[in-house]
Amino acid sequence: MTTTTKPATPVTVTRGRRPGAGALALRQGRLEITQFLRSRESVVFTMGFPIIMILIFASIFSGEIGGGVKFTQYFITGMIATGLMTVSFQNLGIWIPIERDRGVLKRYRGTPMPKWVWFAGKVIMVVAIGIAETALLLAVAVALFDLDLPGTAAKWFTFAWVAALGVTACTLCGIAISSLARTARSGSAVVTPVSLVLQFISGVFFVFTDLPTWMQQVAALFPLKWMCQGLRSVFLPESFGAQEPGGSFELGRVALVLGLWCVIGLVLCLTTFRWTTKRDG
Amino acid sequence: MDDELAISVRGLRKAYGDNVAVAGVDLDVHRGEVFALLGPNGAGKTTTVEILEGYRHRDAGEVSVLGTDPARPDADWRSRVGIVLQGTGEFDELTVAEVIRHFSGFYPDADDPEKVIERVGLAGKAKARTHTLSGGQKRRLDVALGIIGRPELLFLDEPTTGFDPEARREFWELIRDLAAAGTTIVLTTHYLDEAEALADRVGVIAGGRLVEVAAPNRLGNRQEALATVSWRTPEGTVESAQSATPTALVADLAARHGGEVPGLTVTRPTLEDVYLTMIGHAR
Numbered sequence: 001m002t003t004t005t006k007p008a009t010p011v012t013v014t015r016g017r018r019p020g021a022g023a024l025a026l027r028q029g030r031l032e033i034t035q036f037l038r039s040r041e042s043v044v045f046t047m048g049f050p051i052i053m054i055l056i057f058a059s060i061f062s063g064e065i066g067g068g069v070k071f072t073q074y075f076i077t078g079m080i081a082t083g084l085m086t087v088s089f090q091n092l093g094i095w096i097p098i099e100r101d102r103g104v105l106k107r108y109r110g111t112p113m114p115k116w117v118w119f120a121g122k123v124i125m126v127v128a129i130g131i132a133e134t135a136l137l138l139a140v141a142v143a144l145f146d147l148d149l150p151g152t153a154a155k156w157f158t159f160a161w162v163a164a165l166g167v168t169a170c171t172l173c174g175i176a177i178s179s180l181a182r183t184a185r186s187g188s189a190v191v192t193p194v195s196l197v198l199q200f201i202s203g204v205f206f207v208f209t210d211l212p213t214w215m216q217q218v219a220a221l222f223p224l225k226w227m228c229q230g231l232r233s234v235f236l237p238e239s240f241g242a243q244e245p246g247g248s249f250e251l252g253r254v255a256l257v258l259g260l261w262c263v264i265g266l267v268l269c270l271t272t273f274r275w276t277t278k279r280d281g
Numbered sequence: 282m283d284d285e286l287a288i289s290v291r292g293l294r295k296a297y298g299d300n301v302a303v304a305g306v307d308l309d310v311h312r313g314e315v316f317a318l319l320g321p322n323g324a325g326k327t328t329t330v331e332i333l334e335g336y337r338h339r340d341a342g343e344v345s346v347l348g349t350d351p352a353r354p355d356a357d358w359r360s361r362v363g364i365v366l367q368g369t370g371e372f373d374e375l376t377v378a379e380v381i382r383h384f385s386g387f388y389p390d391a392d393d394p395e396k397v398i399e400r401v402g403l404a405g406k407a408k409a410r411t412h413t414l415s416g417g418q419k420r421r422l423d424v425a426l427g428i429i430g431r432p433e434l435l436f437l438d439e440p441t442t443g444f445d446p447e448a449r450r451e452f453w454e455l456i457r458d459l460a461a462a463g464t465t466i467v468l469t470t471h472y473l474d475e476a477e478a479l480a481d482r483v484g485v486i487a488g489g490r491l492v493e494v495a496a497p498n499r500l501g502n503r504q505e506a507l508a509t510v511s512w513r514t515p516e517g518t519v520e521s522a523q524s525a526t527p528t529a530l531v532a533d534l535a536a537r538h539g540g541e542v543p544g545l546t547v548t549r550p551t552l553e554d555v556y557l558t559m560i561g562h563a564r
Contacts, residue, residue, distance in 0.1 A: 107426065111360075
């Protein structure tokens with residue numbers, strides 16, 4: 001192929017090497033993170049929300065939940081889970097429709113970029129922001145409200161896999177729900193009520209077992225309840241497991257339900273994802 | 282298939298529900314050619330082009346673009362095709378240079394991002410966030426992303442809409458450069474002067490059909506069309522006659538008037554006349 005310049009102008013042809021697939025995904029991730037961090041609303045609302053909530057909750061409920069355990073120890077689990085859901089489910093469910101509406105996704109489809117690279121970029125962004133946000137949340141809670149961090153490697157391991165599985169499920173569901181929004185503006189209208197209702201019924205703002213039984217059962221169908229429950233096993237003493245609806249922290253069931261939601265989310269993504277808006281044919 | 286053809290289309294059809302957007306289009310575009318699809322809004326230009334770009338699925342017909350069926354695009358084919366869409370997909374939080382550099386990474390033989398920024402006339406805006414660009418500058422960014430991969434075939438869907446006259450001239454120069462370097466170019470436009478200035482051949486599309494394909498100066502048999510000769514009679518009314526031999530008619534008139542013919546004009550149909558007649562018939 002000829003170079004795309006005037007034949008008269010002598011040009012040195014720089015044969016750029018295209019980065020490998022892994023490098024492409026990392027570049028895409030870096031771009032997504034840059035876009036996220038430069039968008040002030042995203043940073044304030046996605047990263048700031050859980051921190052504001054823990055400040056409010058830990059200040060209101062400064063007492064103990066029982067057995068010498070502070071309320072903070074209970075609420076931090078809900079705030080971590082909410083934070084992870086916000087950065088994955090809510091963030092993607094709101095932003096992808098905007099990008100689709102603007103034609104950004106259509107533009108990517110017109111390039112030789114492998115499709116999965118775009119998804120990988122989103123995942124890298126969600127994981128990076130999720131880790132940063134959780135670390136910030138823990139730092140605030142430890143500094144201001146004497147939060148006790150998990151004391152054993154086993155508990156940190158549980159923390160890691162519950163968070164990873166939960167974020168995966170929420171990311172896939174966020175990508176899937178993005179296809180429900182017909183326009184850029186309707187993204188937040190679709191996603192915000194879903195996540196708000198889930199937060200109320202999954203024991204983020206209240207002690208889960210204080211909720212009506214039917215509400216607990218509805219919540220048990222969705223991932224957030226299980227993320228909170230898994231995290232409670234990390235931040236509360238072992239004896240508190242007896243107060244859970246199932247009589248223990250049920251880590252096996254936590255893994256099962258979150259894993260199932262990963263599968264459901266993946267299937268929905270593969271079958272419903274759209275690169276263009278409806279009016280684009 | 283013919284290797285000299287960049288695009289070959291036979292019997293292309295596409296309907297959205299009851300609305301037939303493309304109603305049987307046959308089209309060949311040669312390698313190295315600049316081809317303009319000219320037509321009013323809603324004529325089927327964008328639908329046709331987006332089928333060729335691999336964005337939309339057709340209902341019927343055979344389509345080959347660079348030897349590949351665009352309904353089944355692969356990465357290699359995508360890297361040989363440059364696309365400038367009608368709507369701009371904005372990357373609000375990124376700078377011009379960041380976007381262009383990022384997209385250059387998708388192509389196996391990408392052009393130098395700095396050079397492309399220079400070529401589309403955005404050198405002064407390289408560090409500007411894309412949302413601060415004017416409409417015309419955003420369009421230049423679109424063009425930059427279309428050519429960053431050094432495409433063999435470049436699609437431009439209404440590329441100069443919203444440009445001021447000077448920006449359009451500059452853009453035309455860029456297109457001529459690309460064409461001179463051997464890039465095949467397919468552009469849609471509803472500007473007649475743009476089609477006339479750039480295209481080797483023009484396809485007039487109206488009502489989902491290709492009404493005619495010809496070199497701009499031959500469209501509607503413009504060169505062979507009858508000339509209209511008009512003049513003023515002594516009574517002050519304007520008389521006119523259509524003639525295949527206007528010179529003879531003028532000589533005859535001159536003889537009759539014994540010299541100067543008052544109010545004499547000789548005209549042939551302009552591209553606009555021909556075009557309006559064509560799309561008028563198709564409606």
